[in-house]
Amino acid sequence: MLDRNKIKVAVAIPAKNEQRTIGSIVMLSKKHADKVLVVNDGSTDKTALVALLAGAEVLSHKYNKGKGAAIVTALKWAVKENIDIIIFIDGDGQHDPGAIPDLIKPILWDDTDISIGSRWHHEQGLREMPFHRMLGNWVLSTATSLSLSKMIRDSQSGYRAFHRRTFPAFMQAMEIGFAVESEMIALADKAGFRWKEVGIKASYFGLDANTESSWYHGFTVLGKALRLLRLQKPGRFFGALSVFSFFLVITLAFWGKTAYPDEKLLPLWMLYFVAFFIITGGFFMFAAIMLSGMNRISERIFKSVMQLIER
Incomplete structure (x- = not known):
């Protein structure tokens, strides 16, 4: 078991044009982490400034490189800062930073190497998920599961915690878009790391479906999931x-x-x-x-x- 008082925990927030919500996410995350990093992925608004004022460290991409590139940037920073556990959370307010203690608990107890926040394992989270998101998530998770050693219920959740031993597995170039969630769990599974899902709820009030259109996003991720199946299995x-x-x-x-x-x-x-x-x-x-x-x-x-x- 890891002693929470003797390890460094960080929250990393990939963000693009999230000036409206990034400040509150940073301040709420600081209650449960030693450091908070915002990877400003080519924002054209004041995301970086708001994050700095809220108390986060900020690393900025000069142009939008995609979520996968933002995650790699955060992981390289975590290695440099000797972070033991890093939590990725979306900057649009969908995820509740208050769930961080529950998310990292299985890692602290050495029950897993990667903890994935799953809306399918939380009664309220599942009940509040819009039907089109539920259907799309089920299709994409089923397709992703075919390339894994076991079933995953919420393959598209961006709310995840990683032990430092897993960082090297994700340092290579990854998917630049939203399909990175599927690729990361496939890489972890291939490397033999343990992973489990922890129930979380998500808020969809006032949120855009995605930067890309929902249909385009869904078919893009499905195509990437099938490519992963061809490569991994x-x-x-x-x-x-x-x-x-x-x-x-x-x-x-x-x-x-x-x-x-x-x-x-x-x-x-x-x-x-x-x-x-x-x-x-x-x-x-x-x-x-x-x-x-x-x-x-x-x-x-x-x-x-x-x-x-x-x-």
Whole structure:
């Protein structure tokens, strides 16, 4: 168990044009952390000035680099400042800094390396989530979970706490946009770090859905989640494509026999399609087997490297 009085806890807030809410978030976060950092990601308003006046340290990007870049900046700062636990929280007022003690408790008790604030694990948080957000979150979390070793309910939560031993895993270039949440948990899972979800509530009053439109944001993150599945779990990705191809073969054959009951053979055009999907399904199956084996080897190497870095 870690002694809270002997470790350094910091809150990092990636922010772009959040002058309306950043001050209160900083002041509320200071009650539960030794340091508060605001990464001003190319804001065109007074976000940086308000954050400074509220008592935060501020690091500014000259132009908007995206949330992933802001997180890397905060992690590099945390290493330099010898931070033991860093909490990421959104600067738009969606997250309650008062939940920080509950969020870091599993890390203090050495029950996990990463603690993720989950709206699905909090009755009030789930009840107050707008339906379109709930549906989108479920789809994106399901897609992200396919690339993980276990199910995650709230893959898009930006309210997270990390032990210092996990920092090196996220120092590489990451997704620049909102898909960074999915990538970070995939990287953590691949490195063998423990992670768990802790119930939190979120406020949506007066908030924009996102800087990007909700639909564009959702499809972008879904595409990135599927890319993560292909990279992290190629066996599952290509295996699913193989199963789908063979399903089309069976469907075409059944439909052909139903549509042409008096024919001994299927029409030539249909035979071409059946042959194509059989070959395609076989290729995807071969790729799933080969890449799955290679992926297991790479995961062992990655975990060994992370263990050496930790030592």
